[in-house]
Structures are given as C-alpha cells and as structure tokens.
Amino acid sequence: MGGVSKGDSPFLIHAPKKLQRPLWNAFSTRRPGAARTRVTKPPLAYYQTSPKPVLNDMNRKLRSVIYVPAINEKAMRKAATLHVDAVIFDLEDSVFPEQKAQARSGLAEFLTKERANFQGKYLVIRVNADDTDYWKDDLAVVAQIMPDAVLLPKVTTPQHIHDAYVELSAQPRQPPKIWSMVENPLGILRLENIVEQGKNSGLECLILGTNDLVKDSDIDPGKDRGNLMPWFSHVMLVAKSFDMAVIDGVLNDIKNTDALRAECEVARALGMNGKTIIHPAQVETVNKAFSPSEEQIAWWRKIVAAYDLPENANAGVISLDGMMVERLHHEIAVRKLQEYGQDVEQ
Secondary structure (H helix, E strand, O other): OOOOOOOOOOOOOEOOOOOOOEHHHOOOOOOOOOOOOOOOOOOHHHHOOOOOOOOOOOOOOOOEEEEEEOOOHHHHHHHHHOOOOEEEEEOOOOOOHHHHHHHHHHHHHHHHHHHHHHOOOEEEEEOOOOOOOOHHHHHHHHHHHOOOEEEEOOOOOHHHHHHHHHHHOOOOOOOOEEEEEEOOHHHHHOHHHHHHHHHHHOEEEEEEOHHHHHHHHOOOOOHHHHHHHHHHHHHHHHHHHOOOEEEEOOOOOOOOHHHHHHHHHHHHHHOOOEEEEOOHHHHHHHHHHOOOOHHHHHHHHHHHHHHHOHHHOOOOEEEEOOEEEEHHHHHHHHHHHHHOOOOOOO
16 A cells, blocks of 8 residues: 555546546537537636645654664664664663663763764654653653654553653753554553544654553454454554554564565555564565555656646546546655655645
C-alpha cells in the first residue's frame, strides 16, 4: 500500500485508450442523430473541495527504526553508520536497573561528542515508565540532550503524555516531540482518547510493542501474526483518523529474512510507516519493503504531470493510460512523492 499504481488501486477502472481528455464530457447520453446540447463544465471550485495536500509533522521517511541500548557505546557508534531512518536510544528494557544511571550519563556524553555523525537520522530516546524511580531523571537527560523525540513506554492514558510534555516544557527551548508505545490491552482500548488528546501535547508517532502485547494479553500471535490483526486494525483506524504515524513492532528472529519481509508486507498493507528493528542485518530488507518501486514513482509523477496540463486544469476526473484518475489520486501522488523525497511541482 505504498500508493496508487496502475495495477493495484481499487479506485482506478479500465477505460478505452483513446480517452485522453477529461472524463466529465466522455460519458455522453446524447442519442445518435439527436441535436447536440452544449455542456457547461462546473467551475473549478466544484472539483477542488479540498485544499492541496498538507503534510503532517511526520512528513519524513520512517521505514527502518532501530533500537540500540543506551548502555552499549559500540552499538550506538554502529547505528550512526547504518542506512536507517531513525535511531531509538533505549534507557528502558535493554538496560538493567543497576545500569540506569550509567546509561543516562553515558548517552549524554556520547551524543554531545558524536551527534554530528547521525546527520539525516531522526533521534529518539526511550525513557522508563512514569511509575518508576527513573522517569524524572530520564526526562532530565532528554531535556539536556534535546533529541528529536522522546518515546514513552507503557502508555495507558493521555495523562502520561501530558505529564511528559509538562516536564520537558519547563526549559526555554522547544521540547522534543513525543512518541508512544502501544504495547498493552488497556493502551489499545483507550487509544482513541490517548491519541486525540496527546496530539495537543506533541504526540506524533505510535510504536507497536508486539512482544509486550503478546505477554500481557496471552495471545498466541498465530501464523503471520494473524491473531493480532484485529488489534493492529484498531490501532491503524485510530492512527489514520488523527493523522498519526505508526511503526510496526520488532521481529526477534534476526536471521529469518523471509519472515521479516512477510511482516513488512502486511504492515505496509495496513498503512504503517515502517518497522522497528534490533539488528543491522534487518535494515536492507525493511528499507526495501517500505520504499516505493520505480514503477510506482513513475506513475505518481505521470499523474502530477497530467493535472499540470492546461486542458486538465479544471478537470476533476481524467483518463490516463486507459485508467480513470481523480483529483484524490493527484493528492495521493503529490503526498507520496514528497514523503519519499521526490521533487514535485505544487
């Protein structure tokens, strides 16, 4: 589901090749020999019922998002060299309690020296939950480091997001954005409220914590995680309703490339933006799975170019290569080209 292509969109239907003009006048009901009646095109505003696509704050590639333990400097250095779109420095699950303070100070020192090496990557710090003794100290380090975003675990109420926002807003600089783990049944049950209110506190992305979700719900994921699909579908319904990015959970079987590819294909089909990973060997597969093909990019460009033609300026629907294309497909094409870093005329 990386965009509209000629072969897979339910919104496009076959039309005769010769139809290369706006379709508003292509479906005439005039009987042969009857007097020709002049048809007046509706005004342009009739077709432009929505503005040009406006991209949300998460208008960036988030195909591959790698977790690295904040206690492991070697892993952090390695992450800087990987072709990933985002790095999550983890202060939570991958750090033992007795190492929390060391991980915080080590991360602050490391990024002070090495941040320039992560140019082009979105930097995120996952803190400990707000019911732990580590939460305030973690947020203090976040305020010192000022990453692009902070990732909150175990979120079950909008208050968790608001409290983090208040803590991070105490300093004069613009606070980091907030990402939220979706990793327990209560969090999924309350997700609509969490997201709707959380957006006011800087929430911009949801991360599926599938390992914790399985643990807390006693669900057997089943073949191809089929038993988790109702949960995933609910998450995506909420996310799309509020223009929120969603990143799929990790695959623990590092060497199983086929399983990784299969999970990525399902996640992309559901509308997710990317996948979290835990090993460099997973980067290439994930990036490829969440990137459009050359054919898709060419088709989006063709749609944009077609609507740029003077004869299509007032057209709501046109025929392109025998396919019916609407203004909504133009909006999709513009959004997708921008999302994947392709130049496009507005």
